[in-house]
Amino acid sequence: MTKSDEGKTVSYWEASENLVEKDSLNQSIETEVCIIGGGISGLTTAYLLTKAGKKVVVIDDGAIGGGETSRTTAHLSNAIDDRIYRIAEWHGDDHARLAVESHGEAISQIEKIAAAENIDCDFLRVDGFLIEAEDGGEDDLQKELETAQRLGLMQIEKASRAPIRDFDTGECLRFPRQAQFHVLKYLTGLAKAVEANGGQLFSGTHVTEWTGEDAPEVKIENGLTIKTQQIVLATNYPLQSRMFAELPAYRTYVIGAKIPKDSVEKCLIWDNADPYIYVRTQPETDYDVLIVGGEDHKTGQAEDFDARFGRLVQWTQKHFPMATEILYKWSGQYLETHDGLAFIGQYSSSEPNVFLITGDSGMGMTHGTIGGMLVSDLILERENDWAKVYEPTRILTQSITEAVPEILSSTVPYVDWLKGGDVSSADEIKNGMGAIISHGTTKIAAYRDEDGKLHQRSAVCTHLGCIVRFNSLEKTWDCPCHGSRFSTDGCVINSPAIAPLAELKEE
Ligand SMILES: Cc1cc2nc3c(=O)[nH]c(=O)nc-3n(C[C@H](O)[C@H](O)[C@H](O)COP(=O)(O)OP(=O)(O)OC[C@H]3O[C@@H](n4cnc5c(N)ncnc54)[C@H](O)[C@@H]3O)c2cc1C
Ligand code: FES
Structure with a gap:
């Protein structure tokens, strides 16, 4: 397949x-x-x-x-997502220093390969700024700065604001020599x-x-x-x-807005909320695209895609009022580790x-x-x-206190076995939509394509038996337990599952 x-x-x-x-x-x-x-x-x-x-x-x-x-979104950065101070707490100072250095060297490696192979990929060195979130941020910028100084990473420093004309970010941390490119x-x-x-x-x-x-x-x-x-x-x-x-899967959402050329200074921005907002620009011939991402959740555990994009658009237009036309909306998957x-x-x-x-x-x-x-x-x-x-x-x-919520969130979705279906019959499924139908103990993942044809597979994830859920944004079946994803014809898109969703007669 x-x-x-x-x-x-x-x-x-x-x-x-x-x-x-x-x-x-x-x-x-x-x-x-x-x-x-x-x-x-x-x-x-x-x-x-x-x-x-x-x-x-x-x-x-x-x-x-x-x-x-x-x-x-192709930010190239050594400002570690989980923060340098956490890496130092979990792995010790030497490993934290090596981790930051390795990300820095990876950026230089991309720059070197692009130059050696004449790859015109819009590679650009820019500064990155970790800013305070408007609400709910972690209030940990000072701790990050102190850890960076203790590790001798003196290039990381405090700035009074990110250099963006229309958006007063307030005090933030500046990470020099980050980069962006066209992946x-x-x-x-x-x-x-x-x-x-x-x-x-x-x-x-x-x-x-x-x-x-x-x-x-x-x-x-x-x-x-x-x-x-x-x-x-x-x-x-x-x-x-x-x-x-060890590898919980998350989905994250991105919008791309058209903005006048050079109306936003070229840099990378991340705030300190959880989940956090991430921002950069990408040049086009006559305009720039402002790329803003965030609104992450565990795979298969949310369905409010419009609300998530809506909040990203609202945040973007508040801070970048020139971003009136939204050209792109997409989502993707990443894998966390516990350390x-x-x-x-x-x-x-x-x-x-x-x-x-x-x-x-x-x-x-x-x-x-x-x-x-x-x-x-x-x-x-x-x-x-x-x-x-x-x-x-x-x-x-x-620590165990940090691990327990993650373990629970991978186990709780098994209760889907006890629930009825999303609909009682396939007739209720509109074109371009999918739903779970329950027939006794059998769970069916039913999808009606844009031409009205019904595609049915077993709804039992072939990894460890959770019931998959329909992702109406990407038209996929996503498993809420460990992040496997399947196309509407049952093929594996993201593992750990290896086998496709079973055909009904096989179940
Ligand atoms: C919205 C979003 C924003 C992100 N932003 C950033 C960012 O700004 N900076 C950053 O550093 N990272 C970012 N990431 C993370 C980054 O994009 C990914 O971690 C990275 O692209 C993963 O690359 P990969 O080569 O490991 O995996 P992939 O690109 O997924 O490649 C794996 C390949 O394996 C193939 N494959 C899988 N199973 C099989 C099989 N059985 N047989 C044959 N082929 C198979 C797949 O088809 C796929 O092409 C972001 C991710 C998302 C989703
Ligand atoms: S049961 Fe593990 S990914 Fe579905």
Whole structure:
């Protein structure tokens, strides 16, 4: 089954640039490194390995760059989302310093690759500003500043306001030498460079299984195989892993508003609310697009999409009154970790030939790039100080009081088994909408397409049996337990689930 994009929102990047479509794999092959996933994590790894002379194959079941990479807002930052002081509390000062440095080096790596490969991707160095939220912020800017100073990160400093003419942000923290870029222009350039270095890219090729140990092998849906020496799991959620409890999935929302050219100063803004607002601009020929994101929630646990976009528009127009025309609205998914840092490195000691890059924590542009740098060093047997920071098998240091709400929110949705359906019969489902129908103990995920045709699958998530819920914004079935998502024809869009929603006769 191939992924269907029917009905999903279109991000600024998808609308303005083509994704890289390649041929599907049509014969079994052998390689040195097989990378599953063609987002920023997989392609950065492929680029660095092919540059070092490795024979590399990248496989993606959608378009190259068509995963969460195409849904991003592409802030490039070392202002850690969970705050440097929390990373220092959870991991110690040395690891916190290394984490900040690694994000900074990831930004420089992107800048270096774009220059070396002549990738015209609107890369621009800008300052970033962490501002106080209007209400409900954490009041932790001073603590962040003091931690930065203690760690010797003297470049982070207090500013009286962010340099935006019409929006008096009040006192804030300034993070210099952050950056922004056009992520799909960058990825298109990266894909070309990988091929020029001898790498092979395949899209529309769904991986069903991999085995690590002595003779690593990747299995494709149609029975083809890739024999390889090493496997890199760059599938956002690591395919076939059991890390779902460590990787809670969240959805976040973005609007893109048309504003007069240069009417907003170029910088990155984040406030300190939870969830927080994130802001940047992107140049077009005759105008700029003001990109504002926020309103996050756990996947499958909210349906009030219009209200969420409404609040983003209201906030934007209050602070940027020139933003009258909203051109884009989209949503996407990210994976948190319980201790603020990604998991990057060897999958397990029993499978030393398998590597993973996951747990973007909302910083997947830099975490994905760090992933490419670190995993390529591990494969090439080069020392890298970041290995101990991002070690996937590390013991998590989050306290139990912080972990319990997360565990509960993944378990409570199982009560959906006891509820009736959303509707009593498929006749009540309008075109373009989906609903759960309950027949005794059978739960059906029923979707009526725009032409009125009914598509029905089992509503039981193939991961651990939660009942999926209809996402009317993206026209998908989202699982409220651990973030798996399925298209209306049942294909997996986001793991941990691997198998599609069952056909009804199979249930
Ligand atoms: C709205 C939004 C805003 C964001 N803003 C920022 C930001 O400003 N800065 C930042 O740093 N990060 C941001 N992020 C996070 C960042 O975009 C992501 O973490 C990052 O793009 C993930 O890249 P990836 O390569 O790891 O995964 P992906 O881009 O999702 O790539 C994984 C690929 O694996 C493929 N795949 C999965 N399963 C299979 C399979 N079985 N077989 C074959 N292929 C498979 C998928 O098709 C996909 O293309 C944001 C995310 C969202 C949603
Ligand atoms: S994602 Fe775990 S049960 Fe659905």
